[in-house]
Amino acid sequence: MIPPEIERRARWVLDSLGARNTPVEDFSFRHEAWQEVAAGRRPRSDELAAAFYDLARVDEVNGPRDRHGRFPASAASFDLLDPPLERLRVRLGLEPPRWRGARFAVALTHDVDVPWRWTRVGLRGAAARLQAGLLARSPARAYREMRSLVAVPLHKVRRTDPNWRFDEILARERTVGARSTFFVMAGHRHRADGPSPAIYERLRPRLVDLLLAGGAEVGLHGSYTAAEDAAVLAAEKAELERLGAVVTGHRYHYLRVDPHTNLAPLVEAGIHYDSTLGFADAVGFRGGIAQPFRPWSLAADRPLDLIEVPLALMDVTLAEERYLGLSADESRPHIESLLDAAADRGGGFAVLWHTERFDRGTARGWDRLYDDLLSGVRDRGGICLSAGELADEAAAWLGADGWA
Numbered sequence: 001m002i003p004p005e006i007e008r009r010a011r012w013v014l015d016s017l018g019a020r021n022t023p024v025e026d027f028s029f030r031h032e033a034w035q036e037v038a039a040g041r042r043p044r045s046d047e048l049a050a051a052f053y054d055l056a057r058v059d060e061v062n063g064p065r066d067r068h069g070r071f072p073a074s075a076a077s078f079d080l081l082d083p084p085l086e087r088l089r090v091r092l093g094l095e096p097p098r099w100r101g102a103r104f105a106v107a108l109t110h111d112v113d114v115p116w117r118w119t120r121v122g123l124r125g126a127a128a129r130l131q132a133g134l135l136a137r138s139p140a141r142a143y144r145e146m147r148s149l150v151a152v153p154l155h156k157v158r159r160t161d162p163n164w165r166f167d168e169i170l171a172r173e174r175t176v177g178a179r180s181t182f183f184v185m186a187g188h189r190h191r192a193d194g195p196s197p198a199i200y201e202r203l204r205p206r207l208v209d210l211l212l213a214g215g216a217e218v219g220l221h222g223s224y225t226a227a228e229d230a231a232v233l234a235a236e237k238a239e240l241e242r243l244g245a246v247v248t249g250h251r252y253h254y255l256r257v258d259p260h261t262n263l264a265p266l267v268e269a270g271i272h273y274d275s276t277l278g279f280a281d282a283v284g285f286r287g288g289i290a291q292p293f294r295p296w297s298l299a300a301d302r303p304l305d306l307i308e309v310p311l312a313l314m315d316v317t318l319a320e321e322r323y324l325g326l327s328a329d330e331s332r333p334h335i336e337s338l339l340d341a342a343a344d345r346g347g348g349f350a351v352l353w354h355t356e357r358f359d360r361g362t363a364r365g366w367d368r369l370y371d372d373l374l375s376g377v378r379d380r381g382g383i384c385l386s387a388g389e390l391a392d393e394a395a396a397w398l399g400a401d402g403w404a
Contacts, residue, residue, distance in 0.1 A: 002029050005301065009034075010048045012303055013055060015398065016293045017089045018097060024048075042077050047088060054084050054288035056296040057259040068192075068254050069227070073282030080284020081337070086345055096346030097291060097397050099390065102383035104342035107309055107350040107390040108173060108180035108374075109275060111221055111251065114356055115203050117163040118156075119196040162359035166207070169358055170214040176374045178384035181275075182211050182355070183221035183251045186236035190224040192254060208243040217386040219249035220271070227256035230265035237269050248272040249388050251352075255280050255311070263295050267306050273391035275350045278311025281323050283334055285310050290347040292394035307391040307398070312349040313338055315357055315366060328365030335373055343380035348394065350387055 002010070002024060010024045033046030040061060043049045053059065060071045078084050089096060099105035166182075173180050184207060188197030211218050220240055226233040240247050250271045257263065257276035266274055277286050277295075287293065287310055294303035317323045318331040326334075341347070351373065357366040377384050 006034050008302070009052045009056075009296070012294075012296060013048055013051045013085075016055060016289065016291075017085060017092065018094050018397070019092055020399070022092070047091075051085055051088055051288070052296075054078060055293065056298065057287065058298075060258065061260060061298070069256055069258070070254070070280060071258075071286075073279040073284070073286075076279075076282075076284075076286070078288055080279070080282055080286070081341065083285040083288045083290050085287075085289040090345070097348060097394075098346070099348050099393055100383055100385070103381035104347040104377075105349075105383050105385060105390055105393075106339075106342075106373075106377050107275065107348075107387040108178055108384050109219075109251070109311075109350050109352050109387050110169065110180060110182045110355045111253070111352060112182055112184050112207065112355050113194050113221075113253070114163055114196075114200075115207055116161045116196070116199055117356070118161055119199050162362050163356050165355065165358040166210055167214065169355065170211075170216060172371060173374070173384070176378055176384060178374065179215060179217065179386045179389065180384075181217040181219050181249060181387040183219045183249070184208065184211075184240060184245075185221045185223060185253065186239040187223045187226070187232065189232065192224040205243050208240065208245055212244060217249065217388045218245040218247065219251065219275075219387065220247050222250055222252045224253050224256065227252045227254075227258075227262050230262075230268065233265055234269045237271070249391065250274050250276070251311075252276045255314075259295055260298055263304055263306060263308075264297060264299070267304055271306065272395075273307040273309055273387065275309040275311055275387050277308050278314065278350075278352075280314065280317060283313050283317060283338060285312055285349070290342070290345070290349055292348055292391060292398070294398060307394050309387050309391055309394070310349045311352060312347075314352040315354055315370075316352075319357075319366065328369040331369060332372070335369070336376065339373075339376045339380055339382070342382060348390055350390075 007024050014022050027048050030046040033043035033049040036043040037049050037053050037058060040058060042053045059077050063071050064075050066072050185200065208218055220237050222233050223236060226236055237247050250266055255276055255278060263274060279286055292307050292309045295306060295308050297304050318326050318334060353370050357363050360367060374384060
């Protein structure tokens with residue numbers, strides 16, 4: 001006899017895979033395996049117990065954290081590019097969801113961290129990087145900063161900025177019939193939230209109007225401290241709504257998500273979906289699944305009334321020296337491998353390209369690599385859409401079944 005609480009957890013796993021008509025009783029039940037889950041250990045003798053452990057992020061309960069409070073990819077208990085729940089889906093003979101009939105779906109997302117580069121802080125930062133490049137005898141880095149600084153007077157005359165490329169981003173995406181989501185910050189309470197908060201605050205109304213007029217989705221980019229304070233999160237959502245955005249989606253700044261502490265406040269704030277669950281330091285699937293799902297609340301012992309759109313790829317992960325430190329050309333194989341796997345096995349996940357990487361003069365090829373990403377999805381039979389559109393389709397596919 002399977003205990004009711006174990007049956008609920010196993011049922012959630014099967015429903016997340018689309019096995020809604022498969023009885024839990026079709027699987028062998030090993031009480032000791034679920035005891036291992038309760039003790040925080042990944043079991044080997046029960047595939048549903050192991051799948052629950054992965055999807056419910058049990059390993060993150062007492063797992064290690066980096067200096068930003070994030071669970072690191074190095075502590076993951078499975079191959080991030082070969083997610084275990086997708087292997088289970090194949091073993092059960094289940095077809096993955098075909099979002100709008102496509103082989104796979106990629107939600108295009110952009111975090112708007114620094115909408116305007118050439119502020120006083122931005123100029124000082126570029127000058128410091130130029131000096132550091134010269135002192136380190138790094139001609140490429142010094143030349144890059146010098147080239148960007150030389151263009152500042154022209155930007156001043158034209159009242160333009162290399163980071164204000166929103167019209168161009170939207171135009172790029174329209175060429176492939178795609179819509180994207182821009183996660184906009186609505187508060188700066190910590191130095192990690194970015195430079196020049198007063199300028200961001202001044203530009204925010206104009207930014208929201210521009211994005212909405214261009215047909216984009218505007219989501220909330222919960223600030224660094226919002227990850228720890230539900231009242232801050234609610235206030236930031238209210239600020240975006242005051243500017244006319246209908247906020248249904250969210251992503252925490254710095255990817256500071258803890259599935260066991262700060263997803264439930266999103267539900268309380270009226271958020272429909274989140275797209276933070278990914279790794280800053282690796283490409284792949286943190287939840288062990290390549291499709292949207294409803295996160296499990298260990299505290300309530302049930303799924304949250306929230307859709308999690310997995311974040312599989314971020315430009316910063318590839319580009320920044322503190323992570324993989326790759327050039328745009330060196331990053332191409334990582335992107336192609338991810339898209340090849342999605343075309344082969346199906347998938348529905350988000351990619352994140354920050355809005356600072358679209359100025360041709362300073363992007364170092366990352367703008368062109370984004371174009372190649374869009375083409376690569378289309379060429380492999382995939383579809384590009386906004387995170388909100390994917391979440392809406394996932395909600396219908398997953399159903400509620402009385403969980404919410």
